[in-house]
Amino acid sequence: MPPSPHAIGRDRGAAPVSSGRRQAGKQRPGAGPRKEEQAEKDLIWGLNSVLEALRQPGSVSEILVQRGKAGPRIQAIVDRARQDGVRLRFVAADRMGLPGRCRHQGVVARRTAARLYSLEELLDHLASARQPGDPRLLVLDSIQDPRNLGSILRSAVAAGFGHVIMTRERSAPVTGTVVRTSAGAAARLCLCQVVNLAETLKYLKEKGFWIFGAVASPGATSIYDADFSGPACLVIGSEGRGIRPLVQRQCDHLVTIPMRAEMDSLNASVAAAIIMFEMVRPR
Structure with missing residues (x-):
């Protein structure tokens, strides 16, 4: 019998894996997350990371591209987003939605859940x-x-x-x-x-x-x-x-x-x- 759902999460049926050798900090009430924390949870940034995320269907809901940024990888991201029907927006640097410490290389993706x-x-x-x-x-x-x-x-x-x-x-x-x-x-x-x-x-x-x-x-x-x-x-x-x-x-x-x-x-x-x-x- 598998452990209870409280131990391992939701059960959805038996797992047919065969055996090779073995036999059978406090937050102020009402305060929401800080901007930086929310960005960490929702966004992916950087050329390689965004390109890789786009290769996984359904993992990205929106792409932000900084105006004035260009190059082969930026273009590859734009082309892939358009091909897959991912929302694409070209915005100013201060509208990228990330704190200044993040080096986004001109591209940010909003993750799906x-x-x-x-x-x-x-x-x-x-x-x-x-x-x-x-x-x-x-x-x-x-x-x-x-x-x-x-x-x-x-x-x-x-x-x-x-x-x-x-x-x-x-x-x-x-x-x-x-x-x-x-x-x-x-x-x-x-x-x-x-x-x-x-x-x-x-x-x-x-x-x-x-x-x-x-x-x-x-x-x-x-x-x-x-x-x-x-x-x-x-x-x-x-x-x-x-x-x-x-x-x-x-x-x-x-x-x-x-x-x-x-x-x-x-x-x-x-x-x-x-x-x-x-x-x-x-x-």
């Missing part, structure tokens, strides 16, 4: 995806830095991890900063947020996944010695504390990146990239 999948929807999508090799899932436990999150999502797409599960309460939201840092890769992923990550991992094990937790511990198995065959799920912990104990107890194997220098850990996004590419390396 971010699509978040339920756990069952994500597993159904993973089962139907025609990708070579064993099923792969990335799980992020409390990644709170938006730039780290964006970098991890970019690496996930590059390594072929198209499905990502995140904690709902302790993670950075998928804002414009995340999308820009990911170079638009966030729009190409199936994203799912869950409340109870430990219960979610338990359910994934019932569905046939082996759970690998990334830790900075000399007692863990080197990623170069680990057996990643079969359906596998990689858990990456937060930047400061790593994987929480309750979540770590649901991991079948703890793996680590051996380091020659006297360093105790790597940045979460760097570690995630190294391990993901090792997990998909042909053996």
Whole structure:
């Protein structure tokens, strides 16, 4: 039986994923969000990020182009927006809708509501995806830095991890900063947020996944010695504390990146990239 909807979000049916090895701050009342916070949530900016977002049908509702800006990539954005019927507006620099600290390169896209999948929807999508090799899932436990999150999502797409599960309460939201840092890769992923990550991992094990937790511990198995065959799920912990104990107890194997220098850990996004590419390396 799957965890309750309160643990993992909305259920929409069984997930037919086959098993390879395993058997079965306080805000003033009435005050709305600050302008910068709202921009972070609703907008994507920068040439690469906007182009990538436009490649995902239905992900953009409007494009703002700064008057006087020109170039091949600006024109590509304009042409694609017109082709897809996306609303296009040419505006003055002070009408771009972003705080001055944001380097928008003359183009801003307004996102449609971010699509978040339920756990069952994500597993159904993973089962139907025609990708070579064993099923792969990335799980992020409390990644709170938006730039780290964006970098991890970019690496996930590059390594072929198209499905990502995140904690709902302790993670950075998928804002414009995340999308820009990911170079638009966030729009190409199936994203799912869950409340109870430990219960979610338990359910994934019932569905046939082996759970690998990334830790900075000399007692863990080197990623170069680990057996990643079969359906596998990689858990990456937060930047400061790593994987929480309750979540770590649901991991079948703890793996680590051996380091020659006297360093105790790597940045979460760097570690995630190294391990993901090792997990998909042909053996």
